[in-house]
Amino acid sequence: MKRPKLIALDMDGTMLDGESRLTERTKLALRAAQDAGVKVVVATGRMYPSAMIHINDVGIKGACIFYNGALIRDTATGATIYERYLGPELAAEILSFFHDRGWYVQMYCDDKLVVMDDADERCKFYENICGQKAVALGEKFWSCGLDSAKMLGVSFDREIFAKMCDEVRREFGPRIYQATSWNSFVEMVHPSVNKAEALRRVCEHYGVAREEALAIGDGGNDAEMIRWAGTGVAMGNARDSVKEAADVIAPPNTEDGAAQIIEAALAAEE
Secondary structure, X not given: OOOOOEEEEOHHHHHOOOOOOOOHHHHHHHHXXXXXXXXXXXXXXXXXXXXXXXXXXXXXXXXEEEHHHOEEEEOOOOOEEEEOOOOHHHHHHHHHHHHHHXXXXXXXXXXXXXXXXXXXXXXXXXXXXXOOOOEEOHHHHHHOOOOOOOEEEEOOOHHHHHHHHHHHHHHHHHHOEEEEEOOOEEEEEOOOOOHHHHHHHHHHHHOOOHHHEEEEEOOHHHHHHHHHOOEEEEOOOOOHHHHOOOOEEOOOHHHOHHHHHHHHHHHOOO
């Protein structure tokens, strides 16, 4: 492993431990990377205000990736570098699709979590993860006409979740980029959006070559980014399809696997 000029890492299941916490070892590793002049880029499916809780805790300044790449924003200035929403027509079509099947779906509009019913257990579960309160619209949700950076279908039932994945793929195909996470979430963004494309934009923004970037992740939404980077790392807790995209397999997030990789990268020769 060569010493990278840029480290991009996913948040849940990668930067955070099994309880969605940022451990002291990971904080120290991320701060050490920044002190060494390495650009640290968080690349997450999370919404901007949710991710910023941990980004501020570490003191990461600069371009970071949110909503699976639908938003790239400078965390130091708040300036938007890139943004791509689904579009209100497609968002409305996705809402109708989920409504007709009685499935749960939520939207991310202007950095707000928008749902039909904030008392729903799936909403409560997500609020607990992201540390943000949802905005509930009631039945108006299904015809709200809002645009969305990302839409997220959620099911804790394995059979329904598998069916949701298959039917979303069959219905929308190349009109969206679809990924899964948490074994319960179906993530839907604009077809031109993914973490690999976002990382390419960030590298271009900083003048960093692809070969000089290291990417770490665990979810299905990380596979393209891991494959694209000069050095791609899959966490030990990643599914096999994600590990197949990687050059290196890290220990799991419960063992500070991302921190171990960052420590090794900083110790490597340039």
